[in-house]
Amino acid sequence: MDEPRDPQLLKGVLPMLVLALLTERESYGYELVTRLHESGLDDLSAGTLYPVLNRLERDGQISSRLVASSAGPARKYYLPTDTGAEQLWSTARAWQQLAVTVDHLLARATPKETS
């Protein structure tokens, strides 16, 4: 059974995950929520994502465009800017270095699971 996730853990990496998903393909807000759910973050709410999108756009890391839809109101699609792509690259590298360190420390501190 999965352990309950500390929301603070997710908060720190969410902007990076959003940039990564948008690098794959552009998406509108609710579609991003769905894609994050499908990626395993099924406890993520739209209310957690929208402030992050707002900040990334304000910081110039993503840009947006309105696309009319036949199935309802116009969707605001987001795409990483060059700044966002650079930010993703640098954050991903920092994350990988941190993950190696954390894994190393945890391997020493936590008991090994018996199979």
Next chain:
Amino acid sequence: MTSTRDTLVRELYLMRFSWAMQDFPKDKQVVRELRSEIDVAASEVGMRQAVADLGHPRVLADGYLSELRRPVPRWTTGAVWGALAVGAVAYLAVAYAIGTMDTIGQMGGGTLERAFLGATTTFTHDDDAMSVASTFTWQVLVFYACVFTVPFLLGARVWRAWAKAPVGRPVAA
């Protein structure tokens, strides 16, 4: 097409969200964008679910404010504090006037003058008339301005206006 019930659910949520977002820069634009996002989500999962997914409006607003990564002044709170302070002083002035008039009446009637910050207030209570008249001076104006301004600035946490984003993080455009 959005039903009246759905519109009410959405607008009630946005009204509470908007109130909590009053001190956020360009808050109206954020509310407009959130309305569009709700409509898009509602076209896929229904309005009730779309609104429920956002969580409590106050918590959502806190999410936006924390993404600013710097404290912002709470001008609305400051205005409420200032108005309450002026209201309290006005209430005390009226209570004082009523008490004074009552006392004059109990003592057989007459006229009494009191001076405060250069303004003279005349209380009259006799068989023919009951009145309170006062002159107005710039000192009184300054007094009321201070009564409003000091709580306003404290309540608004005005020093936050000079707070900067932490070094090493992207600065808002």
